[in-house]
Amino acid sequence: MNLHIVNIIIKREYLTRVKKKSFIVTTFLVPILFAALCMLPSVIMLMAKEESKKVAVVDESGIVMPFLSNTETIEFQQFENADPEVLKMKLDSVGMDALLVISPLDSAKKTVSAVSYASKPLGMETSESIEHKINDAVEDYRVKSYNIEGLENIMEQVKPDISLVSYKIDEQGKETLNESGLYMILSMVLGMIIYMFISMFCGMVMSSVIEEKASRVVEVLVSSVKATELLFGKIIGVALVALTQFFMWIALTMLILAVVGGIAGPEFLSGAATADPTAQMAMMPGMDAASAPVPSEMSAILSTLGSIDYVQLIVVFVLFFVFGYLLYASMFAAIGSAVENEADSQQLVLPLTIPLMIGFLIAMFAYKSPDSAVVFWGSMIPFTSPMVMLTRVLFGVPTWQIVLSVSILVLTFVLCAWLSAKIYKVGILMFGKKSTFKDLWKWLKMK
């Protein structure tokens, strides 16, 4: 292979794509989207706080109202002896957002029923909060109705409040708080990103091969350079586009978060924090670290995020993306060389998209049992390992397994690339006839 020539090809493949409007738009829009997603929880909390609701209460039971204490977002106001039917029609004029009607006490069942009316729905949090208060009221009524001295205190004492605190122990015996729910989400996101990247950029390679064939420019090209030089120049060029996009996304997302964090204060970004979790915790309003023997959920999330080895994650991601992509791209290029338009490729790419899909699906469910046989083999078989290994990495994978899996992937890539190049060489000059797998097999055997 003439490296100088391959370089020229890589340069063209890279520059034509990077200069495209669609590339520039996605490169800048996606980080904004990422950053927005990171900030979303904080934004929602802020917005929710601002909107407090005034609730008119008609308490026909007489036991609930004392429990309806005002909160930051809900303000209760009792309307004694008001007719709910009349009141609900003129909520606006009395300055109320909603009407809560508590039925008279059912003394046999020792319960009440509650109905609310509002022109705008109350929202999940508000409804839940009201439900809680009513339940407390009924519970209190029932406890009192037993007429046992001190029962309230007893009840209070028997109520357990236990939550499972998980620590992850690493090889040095260092313990870190661990939130497995978060791992689940992260592993799914990683699996999805690598699946999207591989299928998107392999599709790009394939359409580029088809474009060259359909526009007939390929014949001039292969009269100047070897078909294999063209093939690998293209594949490498597109890979560099993918890596450029990937690192731009990371850099831009971090930049946006840093800028927004600088302006709005770090607690605004709590959901996306990757900084020292204890420092973040101290800033959390209403969270008293000393009096809480059990770590709160937020601190667990922060601790989990802080405990991830991002360098390792990015290295493994890049490694598996690059070789997973190379493996699939060479095969997609071989398929592309066999057809003259994209519609004809549908049937031929099926044997490639199916293993890709299987890898994706295993990756999506890997969190349920990261050490099961399916997940293990999925992370070793080269056609699925890029997606599956990525999801496993978060849960901790022995280094030898990563090395073994990468080695298998690289070897398979070399073999597939060699076979694909043989098909590609013949395929790009075959015009007029719709090719089948039989043709591909024939080309493979050709000298």
Place this chain on the structure above:
Amino acid sequence: MALIECKNVCKNFGSKVALDNVSLDVPEGKIYGLLGPNGAGKTTMIRIINRITIPNSGEVLFNGRPITQRDVEKIGYLPEERGLYRKMEVGDQAMYLAQLKGMSEKDARAELKKWFVKFGIQDWWKKKVEELSKGMAQKVQFITTVVHKPSLMILDEPFSGFDPVNAELIRKEILELKEQGATIILSTHNMESVEELCDNIALINKSHLVLSGGVDEIRRQYGNNHVELIYSGENALAPVEGLFSVISDADDNGRHTAVLSLNHERLGNEVLTSVIGQGLLVNSFKELLPRMNDIFIKLVTEGK
């Protein structure tokens, strides 16, 4: 001396034979016509010379030694199925193709600018190929074929898609390149341009080489020793046994245009003496060579 020598080249695609034991000598500095009906194996032959396809057996010599990948930098190829990247700018595209042929960026830019000026298309540099008409794109493609000053040019149907004005421009360019010492392999179905441009030809039919040699030589070889005689006289020319027969004779008020069939190609003087002896005035005496078109049709239909 032969620039390109193909020796016993065989190529088959699976069970289909594309070339069967074909040998060609393309002399240096000449225009070599590669002829043949559709599907005869011309494109395969061209692709083998270009090293796009590797023959099953036989070899191709370039300047007397087996052709290598480096030699393709000295070849310029204009395929019959033209194509450029539609979304790419004309200038970038031409630069890219020139660099793939081994030119440095600087040389490529300088040479391309020259050609663009020569063809009067300087304004197209920043245009996208998809904005060009077919004929315009063909011009760009021709430039990309010749910009690296190849010593061998392979032009497959170079005139198709051009209007007469531009076809003439290309024809002149081809002759000029020949004058500068380039060797040109011209594959075309246009037999008039073969007669006009080619020094030598090869005719491939059904994977076999059926004819090769100098154009005039071949035409003479396929001629029937016919001559056209224009004479004036009151009487019509009478055939002479053992010398010539008269195939046709058109009389236009005493001015006759006749086609004679000579018994032997070297009998011209004797025939003229005989004509003069019959008291006729000779206005013109001209050898009639068969058209390449007729030879082509004859050979190809005979092969069926």
